[in-house]
Amino acid sequence: MSRFGVLQFGLLTALLASGYGVMFTVLDDFRDEYGIEASWLGTIVGIGFLASFVSQVFLAPFADRGHARRLVLLGMALNVAGLVTMAVGEVLPVLLLGRLVSGIGIGMTVPAVRRIVVVADPDRVGNNMGTLLAADVAGFATGPVISALLVPRFGIPAPFLTIALLTVACFPIALRVRIEETAVDDAPRARLAFDLLRIPGIVAGVMMGAALYLMIGTFDALWAIVLDDLDASEFVANVGITIFALPLVFLGPFGGRLAQRVGPFRLGPLGLVLGAGFMFAYGVMPTAYAMLAIGVVHALADGVTASSTGVAVAMTAPRERQAAAQGLVGAAETLSGGATAVLAGVLYDVGGRTLAYTTCSVVMIALAIGAYVLAGDERRRRPPLPVDAPTEPAVTDPLFRRERGRLARSGRLRHSRTTDATTPHLPSASSRRRVRDRRARARRLWWRRRLGAEYDAAAARTRVERGRDHGAADDRRPDGSRHHGATHRAGDGGDDHDAAADPTSAPGRHPTRRR
Structure with missing residues (x-):
């Protein structure tokens, strides 16, 4: 697949993630404008994660059976329907329905997109998976910006409708891009993705993904609250979230290529251990600006190592089960992030930020060590590097x-x-x-x-x-006259003869003709 094709699917992934970002920023508007109780706001968030989890486990494997394009189109349609439902809904049941439908659509689309990208160009799985990760993070970070620009002027429905229209505009991508589908006769028999857990490398990749989203869920749930308790301004909190997201956007492709070069089961656990150290530091830093400084270094480290999970799963999963494997690790990430967002708040209320961040750090280290050990021989294995022209x-x-x-x-x-575009790397x-x-x-x-x-x-x-030899040699005729010899030797290629030779010098002889 060309670079442009990967970027097109990256745009689609960003739009899917931006719906999440918008939804998180309008929860307080749901409470103020529609009178939704605060306890139900968490349910609106949670039902979307649950729907995405179920969809990635039960529906994503159909992309491996020759239905990848259909799954992408259907998932996009369901996401648009869910966004429109949330835009027009003003009561709790309608909002829950819209969030449920949108979660199902996202859950079936993302694994299918990853499967398409991995199968189309396995030699560049690192760069391509890093690009998709960068697009995912960029879309999620763009959601709050869209809400901040549109909600004050046009109301709550505006950001949902805007993203829905942009998603509709991306339908030609899924219709036009060449997709390598699995033949029906060669498709794996119908089964869930859980049987892939028998592969140690898949289990290690799932543990890496769970640890990564454990860190992300804890960071998102506690960052603003902790900075507020430290008397930091709202500007510092917003800058911190932006700083955390930007390196993932710009360093994602580089991190994917690095994981492909040194091995994802080496780079990924190393990045998780470093991330655990940064999470522990958040719990002991005395000021908000010290936390912000730690966050800058943390973001750079995650930007280089976060792509390892996708590369690891793509490398160890069978080619005919790529969508199921990506759906499985995506489900683990979704479940880990959603559960952590709830538990981190509970731990913070019970023992403060030191307990919450330390618990996250310990669990991350345990998962990183488990992934490294389970990888076994896969640690020495690396995806094939691109073959240059x-x-x-x-x-x-x-x-x-x-x-x-x-x-x-x-x-x-x-x-x-x-x-050129036809044979960029052969x-x-x-x-x-x-x-x-x-x-x-x-x-x-x-x-x-x-x-x-x-x-x-x-x-x-x-x-x-x-010519010199002919000029020096004399050939006498029987009548005593002289002329320069011009004997033609067969095969020597010589064709310089005396065009003025006497045709009557000998019986039957003709003047030599220049060929």
């Missing part, structure tokens, strides 16, 4: 360089170091075959030119030498 051998002959440049300018031969056999053919043609052209030039030079020297 092979280059032609260095040729110093000026004739070859000049001829290759002329052909390149005329469009009949591209320079090997230039790439991931397919047909692309490699085309490059081999171009190289063979260039080599044949070079030898033909070189041998032709040498042949022409040798022929010219031969003609000059024969």
Whole structure:
């Protein structure tokens, strides 16, 4: 899949995540404008996570059976329906219904999108999974911005309707992009994703994802509350959330490539242990600005290591079960993040921020060690690195360089170091075959030119030498007249003869003709 195709699916992922971001920022508006009780606001949030969990476990595996495009289209439609329902709803049952439908749609779309991207270009799974992670985080961070811009002017429905319209505009992406579907005859038999837990690498990836979202859930639930208790301004709290999100957006693709190079089961647990140390530091920092400084370093570390989970699952899952595996780890992440958001608040009320952050840190370390141990031999395994376009051998002959440049300018031969959209890194056999053919043609052209030039030079020297020999040798005719001999030797290529030879010098002889 081309870079543009991955970015298109990244845009779709960002729109799905932005719905979450909008919903979190309008909960207080639901309470103030619609009179929804505070206890039910948590239910609105929780039912979406529960619906997404069920959808990723029970519906995502259908993408492995030749229905990936259908799942993406249906999930987008359900998400749009849920957003519109939440936009028009003003009572609790309607809001719950909209959140439920939207959660189901997101839960079936995200694993299908990941499956499409992984299967389309397995050589670049690190970069592509990092791009999807960056898009997911960027969409979630953009949701509050959309709400802040639209709700004061146009009311609560505005951000939901805006995201719904943008999602509808993305339908041509799923309809037009080439998707490698599994043939019906080759599709795995109908079963849930839980049987993948028999693969140690999948279990390790699930543990890494659960630890990552344990950290994210704790951070989101406590950050604003802790800074408020430390008498920090609201601006500092908002800047902290932005700082935490931006490195994930910009460093996600780089982190994916790094995980592919050094191994996701090495980089991922290392990043989780570092994250656990930062989470513990949040519980003991004396001031809000000290927490903000720790948050900057924490965000950079997570930006480099967070993509390891997706790369690890894509590497260990069978090709025909990619959607089921991605759905399984997504369900674990959703469940971990939702449960942690509730438990972190309880621990904070009971023992303060030190207890809450320390508990999160200890559980993260335990999950990271468990993932590292369970990975076993997978720790030494790395996904195949991208194969760059092979280059032609260095040729110093000026004739070859000049001829290759002329052909390149005329469009009949591209320079090997230039790439285009059709063969950016030659991931397919047909692309490699085309490059081999171009190289063979260039080599044949070079030898033909070189041998032709040498042949022409040798022929010219031969003609000059024969001309001298003919001028020095005399050939006498029977009648005593003299003329310069011009005997033609067969096969020597010589064609310099005396055009003024006497046609009557010998019986039956004709003047030599220039060929």
